[in-house]
Amino acid sequence: MAIYHLSMQIISRSKGQSAVAAAAYRSGEKLHDERMDEQKFYARNVQPETMILTPSTAPEWMKDRNRLWNEVEKVEKRKDSQLxxxxxxALPIELNHDQQKELIRSFAQNEFVQKGMxxxxxxxxxDANNPHAHIMLTMRNLDENGFGKKNRDWNADFANAKENNRGYVKNSKDCLSIREQWANYANQALEQAQSKERITHLSHENRGLEVLPTIHLGHVAHDMEKKGKQSERGQINRERQEYNQAVIDLQTYRRQKEAHVKKMKEKEKQFSFSTDIEKTYIQKAASLLNQKVISLDDILKRQEELSKMNDRHDPIERHFHVQQQQFLNVSNYYERVRDLDREIKxxxxxxxQIKKSLNPFKLKENNMMKRRHLDKISDLESNKSSYESSIQTYKEPLRFSSEEEFYERYTxxxxxxxxxxxQIKYEKQQIQVETKVLLQAEEAIKMAKIREVSSHYPDLKTAGKYLSYENALKLEKHVDMAKKTPVTLDVIRKAIKNQE
Structure with a gap:
């Protein structure tokens, strides 16, 4: 499940921090802190995937991580400098590594680098379940020589004001916060990856959710939990998850109850405009679908399912008929081979017999007869070879290797x-029976709706005969509108004038 997490901080000397040390920790590279004359290196089990993005005006050396952050340290002179x-x-786990990389790259390029950072x-x-990215950003304007003055205009982008869920100062009404922008980028990437998951920067309270949000563990608590040790933050999440499950169960019950009440009201209204035989049709269809109350949508959905079931039968039947013909072909070939064997014999x-004949006066005649029989044998063997070749082509698709095995497979x-x-014949009969019941119920529900709408128009004497279901639905919209806004003569005149 995709989760939303985006936190921002300032790396500052007043906190005892170093830009070089921070870059070394996040990149997993060995960096030399020239100001402190110290080697900074933090070993990692999995080497991070890193990249440095620079504006088009930046000098080439800024793509060197070691020099970049040492230059930042040099240009900041104060002991409480913001570095x-x-x-x-947090990166969505629904995306693969390349998609995660492209997502964070495009976000950083468009939101920060193009502004000059x-x-x-x-x-x-x-942790495969917690892929995340660290983005360290410079705070000064750039020129061809390096860093210039600090750009105070960028501060508004990162203001963490919670008012109106914007991360900008109050006068930036039309701007999206960095937090909201990240949700937009991530959701677009998830959509392109054909994932149904989405994230949001909004709090549970602002989204109208009754469940409590879990809190970010942080690497210390995460490591503890991974090793089987319970952390304080992990315990908070466990308690909230338990509470949330109870809320979800309650919400599910509430929705089911509301749906049941709504259905019972619908049934009461439906039956009040139905004849006895129509009620029987509707109840029979409801029983068939194992529901207490059915709507036209329920019937149409089931009819679509039955149609698909029926469509699946045709290719199955065709497949059996094709295979049946193949078995018959091979059976005929084997029978023909046996006949040819008899003729050859x-x-x-x-x-x-001709060879055994010793009559010298019939020598020429015998030789001619012998030649005719030998030619006949040759033709018969050629035909036999052709049939055997045909049999060979069916061995793999019909899965047999010998004549004996073939007849076993045929049986x-x-x-x-x-x-x-x-079974298909039985299923088709059931589909026909069910389709008939559903059609009767469909017609009964439509007639009930026609009568219900007609009841608002007593002068429509022929409503049951000539008012179609589609027109009844159109009239119903006018009835609903009339309940909300009384249709007076002035309203009608105004509507006509507007149309003119």
């Missing part, structure tokens, strides 16, 4: 075909 801004952002990005994937025997298939087609 860099940092964003910590350098963005040093590190993606951490130590008969001609072989005649050739043997097995015939039984399977008989059972399945018998």
């Amino acid at each position: 860099a801004r940092e964003l910590n952002i 350098v963005a040093d990005i590190a993606i951490h994937r130590d 008969q001609n072989d025997e005649k050739v043997d 097995e298939f015939s039984q399977q075909k008989e059972n399945r087609l018998h």
Whole structure:
């Protein structure tokens, strides 16, 4: 499940922080802090994926992480200097690594780098369930030589005011906060990845949710929980999850109860405008669908399901008929091969008889007869070879290797075909019966609606005969409108004038 987390902080000397040390920790690289003359390195089990994005006006050396943050340290002279801004952002686990990288890159490029900031990005994937990115941002204007004055205009982008859920100062009414912008970027990426998950920067309270939000664990509590040790923040989340489950169960019960009450009112109104036989049709369809009350939508949905079931039968039947023909073909081929074997044997025997004949006066005649039989044998063997070749083409699709195995498969298939087609025939009969019941109920519900609408128009004497269901629905809209706004003569005149 995609989660929303975006926190912002200032890396400052007043907190005892170093921009070089912060960059080394986030990137997993060895960096040398020239101001402190110290090597900064923090080993990680999984090496972060990093990138540095620079504005088009920035010098090339700013893509060197070590020099970049040492230059920041040099240009900041005060002991309480603000060195860099940092964003910590949770990445949607529904996206693959390349999609996560492209998402955070485009967000940083469009929201920060194009405004003139350098963005040093590190993606951490130590925990597969908690991929996140750190974005360190410079705070000064850039020129071809390096850093200039601090850009105070950027401060409004990162103001963390909660008023109206904007991260900007009060006069930036038309601007989206960084927090809201991240939700927009992430949701667009999720949509492109064809994921149904979405995130929002809004609090549960502002979204009208009764459940309590869980809190961000942080790396210390996260590591403790991962090792099986309970943390204070983890315990808060467990208690909130337990509370939220109870709320969800209560909300589910409330929705089910409201739906039931609504359905019972619908049934009461439906039956008040139905004849006895129509009530029977409606109740029969409701029983068929295992529901107490049914609507026209329920019937149409079931009719669509039945249509799909019926459509699935046709290809199954075609498949059995095709296979049946294939088995018949092979069976005929085997039978023809046996016939050819008999003919070949008969001609072989005649050739043997001619060879045994010792009458010298019939030598020429015998030789001619012998040649005819040998030619016949040759033709028969050629035909036999052709049939055997045809049989060979069916061995793989019909899954047999010998004649004996073929007839076993044929028997097995015939039984399977008989059972399945018998089942399909039964299912089709049931579909026909159910379709008839649903059509009767559909007509009964439509007639009830026509009578209900007609009841508002006593002068419509022929409503039951000539008023169609579609026109009844149109009239119903006018009835509902009339209940909200009385239709006086002045209202009608005004409507006509507007149309003119």
